[in-house]
Amino acid sequence: MAFISVKNLRKVYKIGNEKVYALKKIDLDIERGEICCILGTSGSGKSTLLNMLAGLEKPTRGDIFINGTNVAKLSEKKLARFRQENTGFIFQSYNLISQFNALENVGMPLMFKGMPRSKRDKISAKMLKLVGLGSRMKHRPNQMSGGQQQRVGIARAFVAKPNVVFADEPTGNLDTKTTDEVMRLMVRMCRKYNITLILVTHDLEIAGYSDRIVHIIDGEITSIEKNESVYSPEDDEKKESGPDNNTENSEVSEQ
Amino acid sequence: MKIYDMLIICLRNLWRRKGRTLLTVIGVVIGSCAVIVMISLGLGMNKAMDSMLSSWGDLTAVTIFNGNGSGMMFVTDDSHYSGNSNKEKPPLNDDALEMLKNIDHVSYVIPKITLSNEMVTLCSGRSDRYRLGWGEIYGVDFSMLEKMGYEIEEGAIPNEHNYKESIIYGNEITYNFRDTKKHGNASMTAKQQLPDGSFTKPFVEPVGGDFKIGINNTKKPNEDGSYPYGGRGYEYKLTGAAVLKQDPNWETPYSIFIDIDLAKEIIESYNRLNGVKKAKAPEYSQVKIVCENIDSVDAVQKAVEDMGFTASSMAQVRSQMQGELGVIQMILGGLAAISLLVAAISITNTMIMSIYERTREIGIMKVLGCFIGNIRLLFLMEAGMIGLLGGIIGTIISYIISFIMNTFAGSAFAQILGFGGDGGEVSIIPIWLVLLALGFSTVIGLISGYYPANRAVKISALEAIKNE
Structure with a gap:
């Protein structure tokens, strides 16, 4: 079985007496380490699919296996444990906690796991350096730009070394230049830790960063195309090749 | 987390x-x-x-008032006084005292005998010039005086050899002696503070003075309603030993105390003189039972009442x-x-x-x-x-x-x-x-x-x- 396996998935909303089929019948396999983009217009059901993959919504019918666990059948408590161990989440509107600084925001998943503060601060600090925010650790979200906030969000999603990261329109609130930076960062992190990334977007440009693009229209998968000209972090290294080519650890230039 | x-x-x-x-x-x-x-x-x-x-009384005490024995009746509010009058009351004598002592949680018992004004006459001075007008004479165990919480204002508690020859006064009662040779106001003294701070002196000397208790002959009253008293074998000579401080309960100021054994003898003599035929062993007029603590009062009172006595305690009032x-x-x-x-x-x-x-x-x-x-x-x-x-x-x-x-x-x-x-x-x-x-x-x-x-x-x- 593939790392993520969606079988015969259906989601029906009842609005009054009318049934609305958000997802009709979805079958999808995603391999470990793959960057998979779910592409569709608004109302196509792409977000619903993501929500169900992440266990935020229960499907009407069908199964979702992630790493052998049927997410659709987990209880609330087991789901919390499953999220702690397997998933990271990147939001369109960043969703950082406003009274926490960057370091504390990144450490949240570790805190929920019950990791002591000193240990998680160390890991979070390392993560923040990795996303190029080594000098912004004590900043609150409202003291940072959108791009910086989303990088904190990315650090938070990857800090617990999950198996899969879900990203829901991660660049929806960012300008083109920042979008590019953020996307490269996400791809680099996934490749570095061999983490599966499921990316939901309506933007074909962003889809270009993924290995595979799943087109979804009206709750059905219409086509799955392999992306041949996929971006890889090595491209950056070739372009910026110089005496020090460890871009991963140096701070990414900020806007 | x-x-x-x-x-x-x-x-x-x-x-x-x-x-x-x-x-x-x-x-x-x-x-x-x-x-x-x-x-x-x-x-x-x-x-x-x-x-x-x-301030009204010892909270750990249960008091038995003897209704049918000698001595005066106590008029008490019913709420303070749980009576079971239907029952035949047992005599409040030495046997009863022994039983009371054996009740659980009882520290000690203090019996009291009351000699009423009708039974005896207390007087002092040459040819009994000064006579007590009104006042209760109580027979108590002198060795218990301290336990009863009485404190000495003047004089000292007599030693045990002199118990039967001693008399102790409250600090007000001495003003109740009247001069029988005079009439009207001149026959009395009132306690008053003098300009120099001291008090007026009563007729008698409460510490060191000589006193006499004479037994009344109630069969032949005098013309003025008083009784003839005394005579050979019916007189007891006493020496004033001490004056007690006023206690917070106001028990002492108008009381006179003699030893309990003497009081018993006096009652026996009285019965003999007046021909009381069915004279039994003297009964106590009152017994105060002191409990170990305030919480055991209820149980002790219950036990006492079960024995047939009428008892009262502050615990009742308190509850x-x-x-x-x-x-x-x-x-x-x-x-x-x-x-x-x-x-x-x-x-x-x-x-x-x-x-x-x-x-x-x-x-x-x-x-x-x-x-x-x-x-x-x-x-x-x-x-x-x-x-x-x-x-x-x-x-x-x-x-x-x-x-x-x-x-x-x-x-x-x-x-x-x-x-x-x-x-x-x-x-x-x-x-x-x-x-x-x-x-x-x-x-x-x-x-x-x-x-x-x-x-x-x-x-x-x-x-x-x-x-x-």
Whole structure:
């Protein structure tokens, strides 16, 4: 079985007496380490699919296996444990906690796991350096730009070394230049830790960063195309090749 | 999630909305203040009542008044006096005394014999010039005087060889001696303070003076209604030994004490002289049973009554008064409880508002893998913290209020509450009350937070990923 396996998935909303089929019948396999983009217009059901993959919504019918666990059948408590161990989440509107600084925001998943503060601060600090925010650790979200906030969000999603990261329109609130930076960062992190990334977007440009693009229209998968000209972090290294080519650890230039 | 982390988050959240937290805390402060102050007033009342009762008599004592024996009848309020008059009362004699001593939790018993004015005449001076007009003569065990709580004002307790030759006076009774050679006001002295601070002297010398108890012949009254007394074998010569201080119960000032054995002899002589045929062993007119502590009084009294005696104790009065006070305290406590209830509702309100504000935050926490149990605990903690904080501040303010009441308004309050302002504390806050108040306000907080916390738990994780 593939790392993520969606079988015969259906989601029906009842609005009054009318049934609305958000997802009709979805079958999808995603391999470990793959960057998979779910592409569709608004109302196509792409977000619903993501929500169900992440266990935020229960499907009407069908199964979702992630790493052998049927997410659709987990209880609330087991789901919390499953999220702690397997998933990271990147939001369109960043969703950082406003009274926490960057370091504390990144450490949240570790805190929920019950990791002591000193240990998680160390890991979070390392993560923040990795996303190029080594000098912004004590900043609150409202003291940072959108791009910086989303990088904190990315650090938070990857800090617990999950198996899969879900990203829901991660660049929806960012300008083109920042979008590019953020996307490269996400791809680099996934490749570095061999983490599966499921990316939901309506933007074909962003889809270009993924290995595979799943087109979804009206709750059905219409086509799955392999992306041949996929971006890889090595491209950056070739372009910026110089005496020090460890871009991963140096701070990414900020806007 | 570690408790420490939750505590930090909880404190931060409270701090984030300082103004609102403060207002809610003030509600709890007022509520807990009201409860503490009201209970402290109740405790103050109880204490005032106890000190008032103990000024009336020993709280650990059960007293048996002998209704059918010799001596005077005591007229007592029924509520103080639990009589079982249907029963044949056993004689209150030495055998009975022995039985009373053997009741559990009895420390000691103090018997008393009363010699009425009808039985004997007490006089002093040449040819019995000074005669006691009115006053009770009690036979008591001189060795028990100290245990009875009597203190000496002048003179000394006689040593045991002189018990039968000694007489002890209360500090007022000596003014009841009259001069039989004079008439009208000249035959009496009244106790008055002289300009130099000393008091007028009575006719007799209570310490060192000679006295005589003569047994009355009641068969042949004199023309003026008094009885002839004394004569060979019916006279007892005594020396004044001491004057007792006035005791708080006002038992001593108008009492005269002789040794109990002498009193028994006198009764026997009286019976002989007056031909009382069915003379039995002398009975005590009163027995005071002192219990080990205040809590055993009820049991001892019950045992005494089961033996057929009529007994009374302050414990009865106390429990009755406590019942009355209890009603007042319940009303006060009820008022205080209402303010605490209002505070509880305001905690719930605050928490619900806080949850509305933090819907997104709760959703994010869920998506990031926070256990719902932790979320519930987080909100319960916040509510409990508001309660505890209110309790702590409330306790501090209560101490201040209590201090002010005790210092400035003590006597005024005491008068309002019906206990004479004796300068005692009106409001008492013992440590258990503080702990109780803190615990209670915290629990109130937790209870108030329970519903909002469950609401928070039910918030869907989807809320978090809805885009603004």
